[in-house]
Amino acid sequence: MEVNSIFDSSFDEIDSLCVTIGRPNKNRNQQHIGLLYTDSEGETKFLHLAWHFALSNDKPDNKFIWLDIPLDPLNKIHLASMCQTIYESNQDGIPYGLCIEGTGFAKDGTFTAEEQYAGLTCATFVIRFFHSQGFSIIDLEQWNHLPDDKVWQRQILQLLEGHASKEHIDAQRIKIQKGAARFKPEVVAAAVTLPSPPHDAEHLTEPANKILAEVIKHAQKYATKSTQ
Amino acid sequence: MVAIDSYIIDQQYNALPIIEHRVKESSNFNTYQTLSSTSSSSVVMITLNSPANTTTFSIREYSPSYMKLLENASWVVSFFESASELNSVKALVPYYKEINKLLNQKNFALCDTFLNQVQTNELSDVLLIGLLRLTNNWKSDLPSWSSLLANSGKELERRGHDSKALLTGLV
Numbered sequence: 086m087e088v089n090s091i092f093d094s095s096f097d098e099i100d101s102l103c104v105t106i107g108r109p110n111k112n113r114n115q116q117h118i119g120l121l122y123t124d125s126e127g128e129t130k131f132l133h134l135a136w137h138f139a140l141s142n143d144k145p146d147n148k149f150i151w152l153d154i155p156l157d158p159l160n161k162i163h164l165a166s167m168c169q170t171i172y173e174s175n176q177d178g179i180p181y182g183l184c185i186e187g188t189g190f191a192k193d194g195t196f197t198a199e200e201q202y203a204g205l206t207c208a209t210f211v212i213r214f215f216h217s218q219g220f221s222i223i224d225l226e227q228w229n230h231l232p233d234d235k236v237w238q239r240q241i242l243q244l245l246e247g248h249a250s251k252e253h254i255d256a257q258r259i260k261i262q263k264g265a266a267r268f269k270p271e272v273v274a275a276a277v278t279l280p281s282p283p284h285d286a287e288h289l290t291e292p293a294n295k296i297l298a299e300v301i302k303h304a305q306k307y308a309t310k311s312t313q
Numbered sequence: 314m315v316a317i318d319s320y321i322i323d324q325q326y327n328a329l330p331i332i333e334h335r336v337k338e339s340s341n342f343n344t345y346q347t348l349s350s351t352s353s354s355s356v357v358m359i360t361l362n363s364p365a366n367t368t369t370f371s372i373r374e375y376s377p378s379y380m381k382l383l384e385n386a387s388w389v390v391s392f393f394e395s396a397s398e399l400n401s402v403k404a405l406v407p408y409y410k411e412i413n414k415l416l417n418q419k420n421f422a423l424c425d426t427f428l429n430q431v432q433t434n435e436l437s438d439v440l441l442i443g444l445l446r447l448t449n450n451w452k453s454d455l456p457s458w459s460s461l462l463a464n465s466g467k468e469l470e471r472r473g474h475d476s477k478a479l480l481t482g483l484v
Contacts (some may be wrong), residue, residue, distance in 0.1 A: 159474075162405070163443040
């Protein structure tokens with residue numbers, strides 16, 4: 086697994102599509118994930134679900150590392166085209182939600198939800214992106230929710246207060262109580278970068294921990310360089 | 314190749330014979346528009362482009378459903394003409410959006426006609442994969458999807474690609 090960062094590579098060198106992950110706030114133990122792709126103008130863009138109805142298509146973030154995806158160039162070009170299509174097809178944004186069940190992208194790139202208050206996290210956005218194009222990176226059927234998932238989910242729910250409607254937050258609360266599996270950004274990054282998908286949780290634990298270690302190392306290095 | 318300069322075609326396209334032709338798709342579309350706007354005569358003489366300036370080699374069935382596709386989605390003309398060169402994000406996104414429009418409108422019949430008219434030997438390498446992935450979620454509504462999959466696989470192999478690897482998740 087080759088890890089790239091601004092300290093040893095350039096965003097211009099990405100091969101049509103790769104996954105990017107970082108810790109935007111070095112004081113918070115929270116990672117964020119998205120996709121880097123080459124758009125129709127030849128510029129590298131960072132597509133990610135930043136927050137509730139905030140699908141962003143930004144310049145790449147120096148705080149993030151990026152990892153190559155083991156796919157052929159043809160599929161990468163197609164997926165890069167889909168990144169731009171998905172962004173342009175969802176100008177109203179995509180809701181933030183804590184349960185991946187009942188969500189997806191239609192092949193036209195439009196976000197679809199089976200129920201009113203379904204949504205995605207930054208990590209499940211990446212999962213759904215790949216699954217919608219026929220690349221099942223994670224075995225969702227075999228993925229169980231863990232007791233620790235609820236701790237993080239309740240923190241996110243607090244942050245969501247004031248940004249989403251009461252009905253939307255209440256719906257998320259019910260999903261948490263029922264048990265909604267969490268997909269950590271580093272786990273999804275591992276799933277995207279490992280060959281022979283779909284992957285289960287056990288298979289992803291070790292590579293996810295390695296990616297997390299790289300993310301933390303980069304965040305510390307970036308913070309140090311920034312203050313010099 | 315037999316040189317074809319003109320055809321006499323019944324204006325009522327539902328009475329058209331199946332025409333095998335080797336002309337640019339834009340010429341064919343212009344022909345169809347001429348037919349549509351000429352209401353006073355039932356028979357018209359149309360000059361097709363000559364083999365000398367032909368750059369694409371299409372053999373399409375000019376069926377009523379294809380004519381309807383041309384009426385409602387005229388972008389397919391330029392798509393068929395340039396399909397072999399659509400291998401970059403810049404080139405692909407405009408057509409992906411158009412196909413999306415058909416799917417958004419749940420216009421599966423037109424989309425299926427489009428897939429049915431696609432000739433895999435005219436598609437770029439990316440499109441051989443991309444068209445299938447783009448429409449995969451709707452394949453139960455698109456009867457032509459399966460044959461496109463089979464033909465794309467054969468064409469990828471013919472071009473020396475590993476079709477099983479490239480079409481992973483679709484087969």
